[in-house]
Amino acid sequence: MKEKLLEILNDLRPDVEFEKETKLIDDGILDSFDIVSLVSELNSEFDVEINVMDLEPVNFNTVQAMMELLEKLQEEG
Numbered sequence: 001m002k003e004k005l006l007e008i009l010n011d012l013r014p015d016v017e018f019e020k021e022t023k024l025i026d027d028g029i030l031d032s033f034d035i036v037s038l039v040s041e042l043n044s045e046f047d048v049e050i051n052v053m054d055l056e057p058v059n060f061n062t063v064q065a066m067m068e069l070l071e072k073l074q075e076e077g
Contacts, residue, residue, distance in 0.1 A: 001067065001070065002067055005066060005070070008041045008042065009063070012038055013034060016030075021061075021062065022061060024062065025057035026057055026061055038060075046070050046074065047074075048070060048077060049073070050069070
């Protein structure tokens with residue numbers, strides 16, 4: 001799952017070293033357009049539904065946080 005997530009992120013923003021970043025949202029590395037694209041990709045690739053309540057910076061600041069969100073949503077689904 002992590003490899004696929006990193007592939008999606010690298011397709012979205014090849015200029016960012018996602019595994020080293022800890023404040024992707026807080027530092028403005030990912031903007032709102034990036035998040036909309038990312039959520040769409042994650043929803044279809046991982047068969048989850050990321051809703052408005054999940055769109056908090058804490059869920060998208062790191063690769064690990066995104067993994068935890070995806071795992072939680074898959075368990076709920």
